[in-house]
Amino acid sequence: MATVEFKGKTFEIDEDGFLQRFEDWSPEWVDYVKEQEGIKELTDEHQKVIEFLQDYYKKNGIAPMVRILSKVTGFKLKHIYELFPSGPGKGACKMAGLPKPTGCV
Amino acid sequence: MAFVSSGYNPDKPMENRITDIGPQNYQNFLPPVIKNNYGKWLYHEILEPGVLMHKAESGDEVYTIRVGTARLMSVGLIREILDIADAHCDGYVRWTTRNNVEFILDSKDKVEPLKKDLEGRKFPGGSNKFPIGGTGASVPNVVHTQGWVHCHTPATDASGPVKALMDEFYSEFQSMELPAPIRLAVACCLNMCGACHCSDIAVVGIHRKPPLIDHEVLDDICEIPLAVASCPTAAIRPSKVEVNGKEKKTVAIKEERCMFCGNCYTMCAALPLADAEGDGCAIMVGGKVSNRISNPKFSKVVAAYVPNEPPRWPTLVQTIRKIVDAYKQDAKKYERIGDWAERIGWERFFEKTGLEFTEHLIDDFRDPAYYSWRQTTNFKW
Ligand code: SF4
Ligand code: SF4
Numbered sequence: 023m024a025t026v027e028f029k030g031k032t033f034e035i036d037e038d039g040f041l042q043r044f045e046d047w048s049p050e051w052v053d054y055v056k057e058q059e060g061i062k063e064l065t066d067e068h069q070k071v072i073e074f075l076q077d078y079y080k081k082n083g084i085a086p087m088v089r090i091l092s093k094v095t096g097f098k099l100k101h102i103y104e105l106f107p108s109g110p111g112k113g114a115c116k117m118a119g120l121p122k123p124t125g126c127v
Numbered sequence: 128m129a130f131v132s133s134g135y136n137p138d139k140p141m142e143n144r145i146t147d148i149g150p151q152n153y154q155n156f157l158p159p160v161i162k163n164n165y166g167k168w169l170y171h172e173i174l175e176p177g178v179l180m181h182k183a184e185s186g187d188e189v190y191t192i193r194v195g196t197a198r199l200m201s202v203g204l205i206r207e208i209l210d211i212a213d214a215h216c217d218g219y220v221r222w223t224t225r226n227n228v229e230f231i232l233d234s235k236d237k238v239e240p241l242k243k244d245l246e247g248r249k250f251p252g253g254s255n256k257f258p259i260g261g262t263g264a265s266v267p268n269v270v271h272t273q274g275w276v277h278c279h280t281p282a283t284d285a286s287g288p289v290k291a292l293m294d295e296f297y298s299e300f301q302s303m304e305l306p307a308p309i310r311l312a313v314a315c316c317l318n319m320c321g322a323c324h325c326s327d328i329a330v331v332g333i334h335r336k337p338p339l340i341d342h343e344v345l346d347d348i349c350e351i352p353l354a355v356a357s358c359p360t361a362a363i364r365p366s367k368v369e370v371n372g373k374e375k376k377t378v379a380i381k382e383e384r385c386m387f388c389g390n391c392y393t394m395c396a397a398l399p400l401a402d403a404e405g406d407g408c409a410i411m412v413g414g415k416v417s418n419r420i421s422n423p424k425f426s427k428v429v430a431a432y433v434p435n436e437p438p439r440w441p442t443l444v445q446t447i448r449k450i451v452d453a454y455k456q457d458a459k460k461y462e463r464i465g466d467w468a469e470r471i472g473w474e475r476f477f478e479k480t481g482l483e484f485t486e487h488l489i490d491d492f493r494d495p496a497y498y499s500w501r502q503t504t505n506f507k508w
Contacts, residue, residue: 036348043347060140084350107141121348124394126318 028054038112040122044079047119055117060107068105068117070095075118085111085120158219160189160233176301177259178238190232192241194257195268195293195300198226199276199286207248207256215241225268225310227261263303266296266451270322271313274332280389281315282332282406283435289313291439292330295448306458306467309451310415317388325414327464328447329426334387336405337380338398342368346376349395354378357390359492407434408443412450412476413465424465429476431487446482453479472507 106113164183261267274285362384414426
């Protein structure tokens with residue numbers, strides 16, 4: 023298991039760069055990840071997606087389905103990709119600190 | 128090797144990014160004789176095992192030579208295929224839906240030279256690189272999966288058993304003496320990527336032990352409700368345990384309800400279940416996808432478990448040999464294995480193949496299981 027140090031914080035990550043523990047998430051994590059996920063500047067829209075994912079995960083124990091993410095944030099899938107070029111799973115969920123998506127991905 | 132950039136700029140990942148262009152149009156790669164006669168074919172003949180002739184309205188003839196491949200192949204071997212295509216077919220070649228390779232020729236006198244060329248090519252170990260066959264009532268290539276080469280959920284290997292099977296059925300690949308084609312398929316877990324559920328004979332990797340639960344990390348790396356919902360028999364429920372004095376959210380598995388499908392591991396990496404002694408293969412028979420005479424059929428489990436015996440899987444191969452031999456001897460012309468088994472009755476299938484009927488073969492999954500039992504006094508002693 024690799025660890026990264028960033029702005030005085032230590033994060034344990036897996037080989038795909040996902041956080042090992044949701045509790046370890048902090049705003050610095052988003053700062054650290056954004057570059058590798060192709061994001062220059064964090065906007066309110068990014069923030070809205072990340073916050074919704076975290077709320078949903080805390081409440082339900084799972085990441086929302088893509089249609090739920092779109093419906094609640096009001097962002098069409100196309101726009102989510104504009105915000106997070108790697109998409110809602112690899113991009114947004116990783117930045118929000120959610121566990122790595124599983125299944126036949 | 129030192130890093131060599133392709134021109135991609137990681138600082139501006141979206142700059143000059145090309146996307147949604149799809150595959151190339153297949154028309155770009157059609158041999159001229161195919162392009163000229165597209166949609167205007169009159170009839171075809173199988174001249175000999177592995178060699179076809181198509182006649183067009185224009186009078187043009189196209190000769191196709193089909194060769195077996197291992198599916199998993201190196202760039203070196205692909206280059207060799209392209210060299211052959213350059214030398215004999217003006218650079219054109221195609222792959223079939225069963226991962227055979229077909230060389231297409233526009234005149235009959237090119238057939239023998241190509242055949243001679245193909246037959247002469249062997250790997251250092253002695254295997255033929257391009258065995259000709261797989262047409263008509265034969266055993267063409269085995270549709271198979273990743274196995275221990277690349278997947279994380281397999282209960283058996285794919286490339287290994289397929290090589291062992293095709294060595295056994297090599298003469299059936301190169302001849303056309305069966306009542307009808309026998310489609311073989313291998314899937315290394317019950318996910319059944321590929322064609323196992325609809326093939327004449329199928330090998331499917333199975334587990335026989337429930338998952339281990341890594342309580343310590345489960346909640347960190349899994350979405351627990353997904354693991355719960357992944358179980359077809361509802362053997363999983365959310366639960367809590369104490370690990371090193373700390374309460375952790377996790378799952379509990381009712382082992383007597385678990386039938387080792389491995390779905391929960393697919394959804395949750397903290398539930399691994401692969402096991403060297405437990406894992407093995409189930410054999411299924413009688414599936415087909417065509418509508419010819421009888422409707423498409425699912426394959427049915429006829430051997431609940433044969434052990435994994437790498438590298439040659441002898442028990443597996445010999446059991447399938449018994450099925451093929453009984454079918455070959457007993458079935459009528461045009462009868463697929465499923466047609467044959469249904470005509471003679473499954474009790475006769477077990478008698479003729481010598482396979483043992485065990486309680487594992489009796490369906491017990493939900494209401495539809497009932498329909499697989501016998502609601503009639505029609506049976507043979
Ligand atoms: S059949 Fe199962 S183990 Fe094999 S490639 Fe598909 S998912 Fe992986
Ligand atoms: S292996 Fe299959 S049956 Fe067993 S607990 Fe997991 S999902 Fe349920």
